[in-house]
Amino acid sequence: MTVNLYDHVESIPDFPEKGIVFRDILPLMANGEAFKQATAELAQFARERGVEMVVGPEARGFIVGCPIAYDLGVGFAPARKKGKLPRPAVSATYDLEYGSATLQMEHDAIKPGQKVLVVDDLLATGGTILATIDLVEQMGGIVVGCAFLVDLKDLHGMERLKDYDVKALMEFSGE
Numbered sequence: 001m002t003v004n005l006y007d008h009v010e011s012i013p014d015f016p017e018k019g020i021v022f023r024d025i026l027p028l029m030a031n032g033e034a035f036k037q038a039t040a041e042l043a044q045f046a047r048e049r050g051v052e053m054v055v056g057p058e059a060r061g062f063i064v065g066c067p068i069a070y071d072l073g074v075g076f077a078p079a080r081k082k083g084k085l086p087r088p089a090v091s092a093t094y095d096l097e098y099g100s101a102t103l104q105m106e107h108d109a110i111k112p113g114q115k116v117l118v119v120d121d122l123l124a125t126g127g128t129i130l131a132t133i134d135l136v137e138q139m140g141g142i143v144v145g146c147a148f149l150v151d152l153k154d155l156h157g158m159e160r161l162k163d164y165d166v167k168a169l170m171e172f173s174g175e
């Protein structure tokens with residue numbers, strides 16, 4: 001049976017005192033059937049593009065990215081928030097819907113020419129995923145796909161990803 005993934009995303013107005021509608025995907029991850037279906041759909045998108053490595057940003061990109069990598073039988077490399085990695089790193093700074101941040105990856109996490117899927121739970125302004133793409137490209141990786149559970153249409157992240165092959169399983173607009 002097919003699960004309606006929208007039934008597993010909760011919309012929370014004004015959380016956490018930031019004046020935005022927060023789209024909470026933790027209920028989806030907490031539901032075995034929904035999480036498995038979402039993972040399978042994004043893994044199929046990746047398989048069709050010959051993905052050799054999956055990269056996801058901290059923190060929720062790890063949760064979505066790891067089972068996709070496992071399903072494909074390829075590796076997962078994390079893009080971590082600044083200051084967490086023990087080895088030399090590449091860095092990219094970006095603006096968020098709320099605030100700004102720097103992401104880092106170990107400098108040899110991706111081999112030149114490797115086909116990479118970048119994945120996150122949610123696309124808002126696109127800042128996080130563009131920084132993740134920047135890190136992969138600094139190492140010579142080829143981003144063959146970007147995958148999300150949710151696209152927040154009103155924040156126009158998809159337009160900033162127009163040069164990439166993008167898949168989002170759900171779209172939300174307004175309230």
Ligand SMILES: O=P(O)(O)OC[C@H]1O[C@H](OP(=O)(O)OP(=O)(O)O)[C@H](O)[C@@H]1O
Binds near residue numbers: 058123124157
């Ligand atoms: O498209 P953007 O405007 O960049 O926003 C999307 C990002 O925002 C959220 O992460 P957050 O920065 O809240 O970090 P977290 O996963 O550690 O909670 C979300 O998980 C995405 O990574």
Ligand SMILES: Nc1ncnc2[nH]cnc12
Binds near residue numbers: 021122152
């Ligand atoms: N509106 C939102 N809901 C959930 N996660 C987010 N990350 C950035 N903006 C978000």
